[in-house]
Amino acid sequence: MREFGLIGRTLRHSFSQTYFSQKFDSLGLADHQYGLFELSSIQEFPDLIAQHPNLYGLNVTIPYKEKVWPFLSEVAPSAARVGAVNTIEFTADGRLVGHNTDMIGFRDSLRNWLPAGFQGRALVLGSGGGSKAVEVALRDLGIGYWVVSRNPLGQGLTYDDLTPEVLQEHTLIVNTTPLGTVPDVHECPPIPYEALTSQHFLYDLIYNPRETEFMKRGQAIGAQAKNGFEMLCIQAEEAWKIWNR
Structure with missing residues (x-):
């Protein structure tokens, strides 16, 4: 199973899960799933990563677009330029790379x-x-x-x-x-x-x-x-x- 998801404090308003779930269905990707991960504090982020070893990517929303930065291996130029991360890439060698697509x-x-x-x-x-x-x-x-x-x-x-x-x-x-x-x-x-x-x-x-x-x-x-x-x-x-x- 290839797992993706969204981290934030309150996610009941989010459409991301519906968007990506529909995308996976349209592409016939039955082994892909998208979850919502509410974190009361960004300090819970390492535990989330440890508990979900099949994560391949995350989106980031309020209020963690800046707070997640110290937990990443590196940031791409897009995130460095903006000063905020809304997308996390999980590389094959285990690095977490922050990007900004907003x-x-x-x-x-x-x-x-x-x-x-x-x-x-x-x-x-x-x-x-x-x-x-x-x-x-x-x-x-x-x-x-x-x-x-x-x-x-x-x-x-x-x-x-x-x-x-x-x-x-x-x-x-x-x-x-x-x-x-x-x-x-x-x-x-x-x-x-x-x-x-x-x-x-x-x-x-x-x-x-x-x-x-x-x-x-x-x-x-x-x-x-x-x-x-x-x-x-x-x-x-x-x-x-x-x-x-």
């Missing part, structure tokens, strides 16, 4: 969605591992941005800094926080939604629910909105390539 997933999904020649700036809500992948993707696409968090370190904005004028100058807003994820679907980032316009684009990395409160509030004013499902699919396919090369 950046590719977000970059390609955003490029598919934004109008050609988009010239706006972006606000990145949140400063965790997902935010770091978004930042790298925005730099690749030549889109300037500010990171927004409750307690920014160094350069950045707080939510209190988000005046209507700031929102007018930043027409792309990316939510990388977990606010609004199932089951807490009525939560959303604390931005001045009334300052949004039909010229704004709201991208939410969350994909469950399909339409978050963040998206709903933007759409109510005429903004365009997109969830993270396409990003999930793209990054998953990139992870699959890594696990099978």
Whole structure:
């Protein structure tokens, strides 16, 4: 049996197991399975590896994209560049190599969605591992941005800094926080939604629910909105390539 899976603290919202299980079925891979491994602490990671000797690959989600780093043998350039790991490769010689496919997933999904020649700036809500992948993707696409968090370190904005004028100058807003994820679907980032316009684009990395409160509030004013499902699919396919090369 070839085993794959996802590690995180709370995984009831995840679609990864369904995605890969359906992929295995479509490819006729009866000896492949994908599990969900909830860890209350990243210190449980070594025990998980010891208990599952048939692991061939793992995905990593909140809050361990950065915390898993010390437990890896090495990190690939993609993870080093982002500063976060969302995919772990188990090599034939027993090494654990961290990769980041979130950046590719977000970059390609955003490029598919934004109008050609988009010239706006972006606000990145949140400063965790997902935010770091978004930042790298925005730099690749030549889109300037500010990171927004409750307690920014160094350069950045707080939510209190988000005046209507700031929102007018930043027409792309990316939510990388977990606010609004199932089951807490009525939560959303604390931005001045009334300052949004039909010229704004709201991208939410969350994909469950399909339409978050963040998206709903933007759409109510005429903004365009997109969830993270396409990003999930793209990054998953990139992870699959890594696990099978």
